[in-house]
Amino acid sequence: MLANELYNRLDEDFDIKNIRDDWSFMDFNSYIVPTFKSKYMGLILDNSHNIEKVYTATFPDKEIIERILDTNAFDLLLFSHHAMGYRGNAEGFPFYNIPLAYLEEMKKRRISFYMLHAPLDRNGEYSTSVSLAKALNLEVVDEFCQYDNIKVGVICKTSFKSVLDFSDHVGKVIGHDIKLRNYGEADIRNGKIAIAAGGGSYPFVATELADLGINVYLTGFTKPLQYFEPTMEFHKIVKDNQINVIGATHYSTEKYACISMVDYFEKLGICAAFLEGKYFLEDL
Template structure:
C-alpha cells in the first residue's frame, strides 16, 4: 500500500494471496495509458532506473496495475495477476534466476499471459512502508527515524 500511495495510484482492492490469511499486494487504478509511462513514474518516485520486461502490449488495460513490493516474482503472484486480466505488475525483485525455479516460472507465466513486469528493486519498493512506520511510531509517542539504505540494480 505504501508503494502504491507513493506512486499516487488509487488503491481499489487487495491482491496477492501470500498465505491463508494474508494478501501482500494491491490492485490500483491510474490515469496513465502506457506501460512505459508507469515505468517512468516509478523511476521518478524511487530515484533510479527500473527494469521493464515488456511481455505484453504497451497500452495499460483499463488503467489497472497490480503492485506487490519486495520480492514478488513468484508464480502465485503472476497467476493471480493473469487471472484478473491485468497486464502490468510492479514489484521489487524481478531478476530471473536459473538456480531458483520460482523466478523462472514467474517469468514464464508473465510471458504466457502478456503481463508487463516492472522491477524497481527490493529495497526501493519496500522503503515506503518503513518510512510510513516512522510516522506511526511517532504518533504512539515513540522516537523513530528512517535510515536510508541502498538499492541494488542486480535485483532487476
C-alpha cells in the same frame, strides 16, 4: 516509553499472534530472545528498559547499525522489515546474519531490535505495497497475492494510459534505474496495475494476475534465477499471458513502509527517524 509497553503495542497493532513467518535459516545465537526463535517475528534483541528513540530501516544492514552506533546514544530501538542484512550483489543467498560484534555492541548501548516482515507485508495502513502505492499517488481499489492467509498485493487505478509512461513515473519516484520487461501490449488495460512490493516473482502471483486480466505488474525483485525455479516459471507465465513487469528493487519497493512507520511511532509520542539503506540493481 517503557520498552515492554512499546513491544506489546506493536505485537497487538500488527496482530503477530495470528500471522506466520519463517526465519529458521538465521543463526540463532544467545543474543536473540527465545520467543523469536519460534515465532520468527517481533522482538529479536531485548536490550532496553526504556526507548528514547526509534530508527526504522528496511534491512538491518551493517551500515545501518554502524550509523546508529555512531550516534553514541543509548536506549534506542531499531525497527526493521527484515531480520537479516541484505546484499543483492552477492552470489547465491543474499541475506546475512548481523555479526556478533555488532550484537554485543548493541547490548552494551542498550539498543533493542524489533522486526515485522509478514505483518508489515499484510495490506494495511503502513504495509509495504500500500505505502508504495501511496508514494506513487495511486488509488488502491482491491487486493490480491495471498500467502499464509494474508494478502500482500494491491490493485490500483491509474490515470496513465501507456505502460512506458507509468514505468517512467515509477522511476522518477523511486529515484534510480528500474527495469521494464515489455512482455505485453503498450497500453495499460482498464486503467489498472498491480503492486506487490519486495520479492514478488512467484508463479502463483503471475497466474493470479492473468486471471484478473492485469497487464502491468510492479514488484521489487524480478531477476530470473536459473538456480531458483519459481522465478523462471514466473517469467514464463507472465510472458505467455503478455503481462508487462516492472522491477524496482527489493529495497526500494519496501522502504516506503518503513518511512511510514516513523509516523506510527511519532503518534505514540516517540521520536523516530528513517535510515536510508542501499538498493541493488542486481535485483533486476
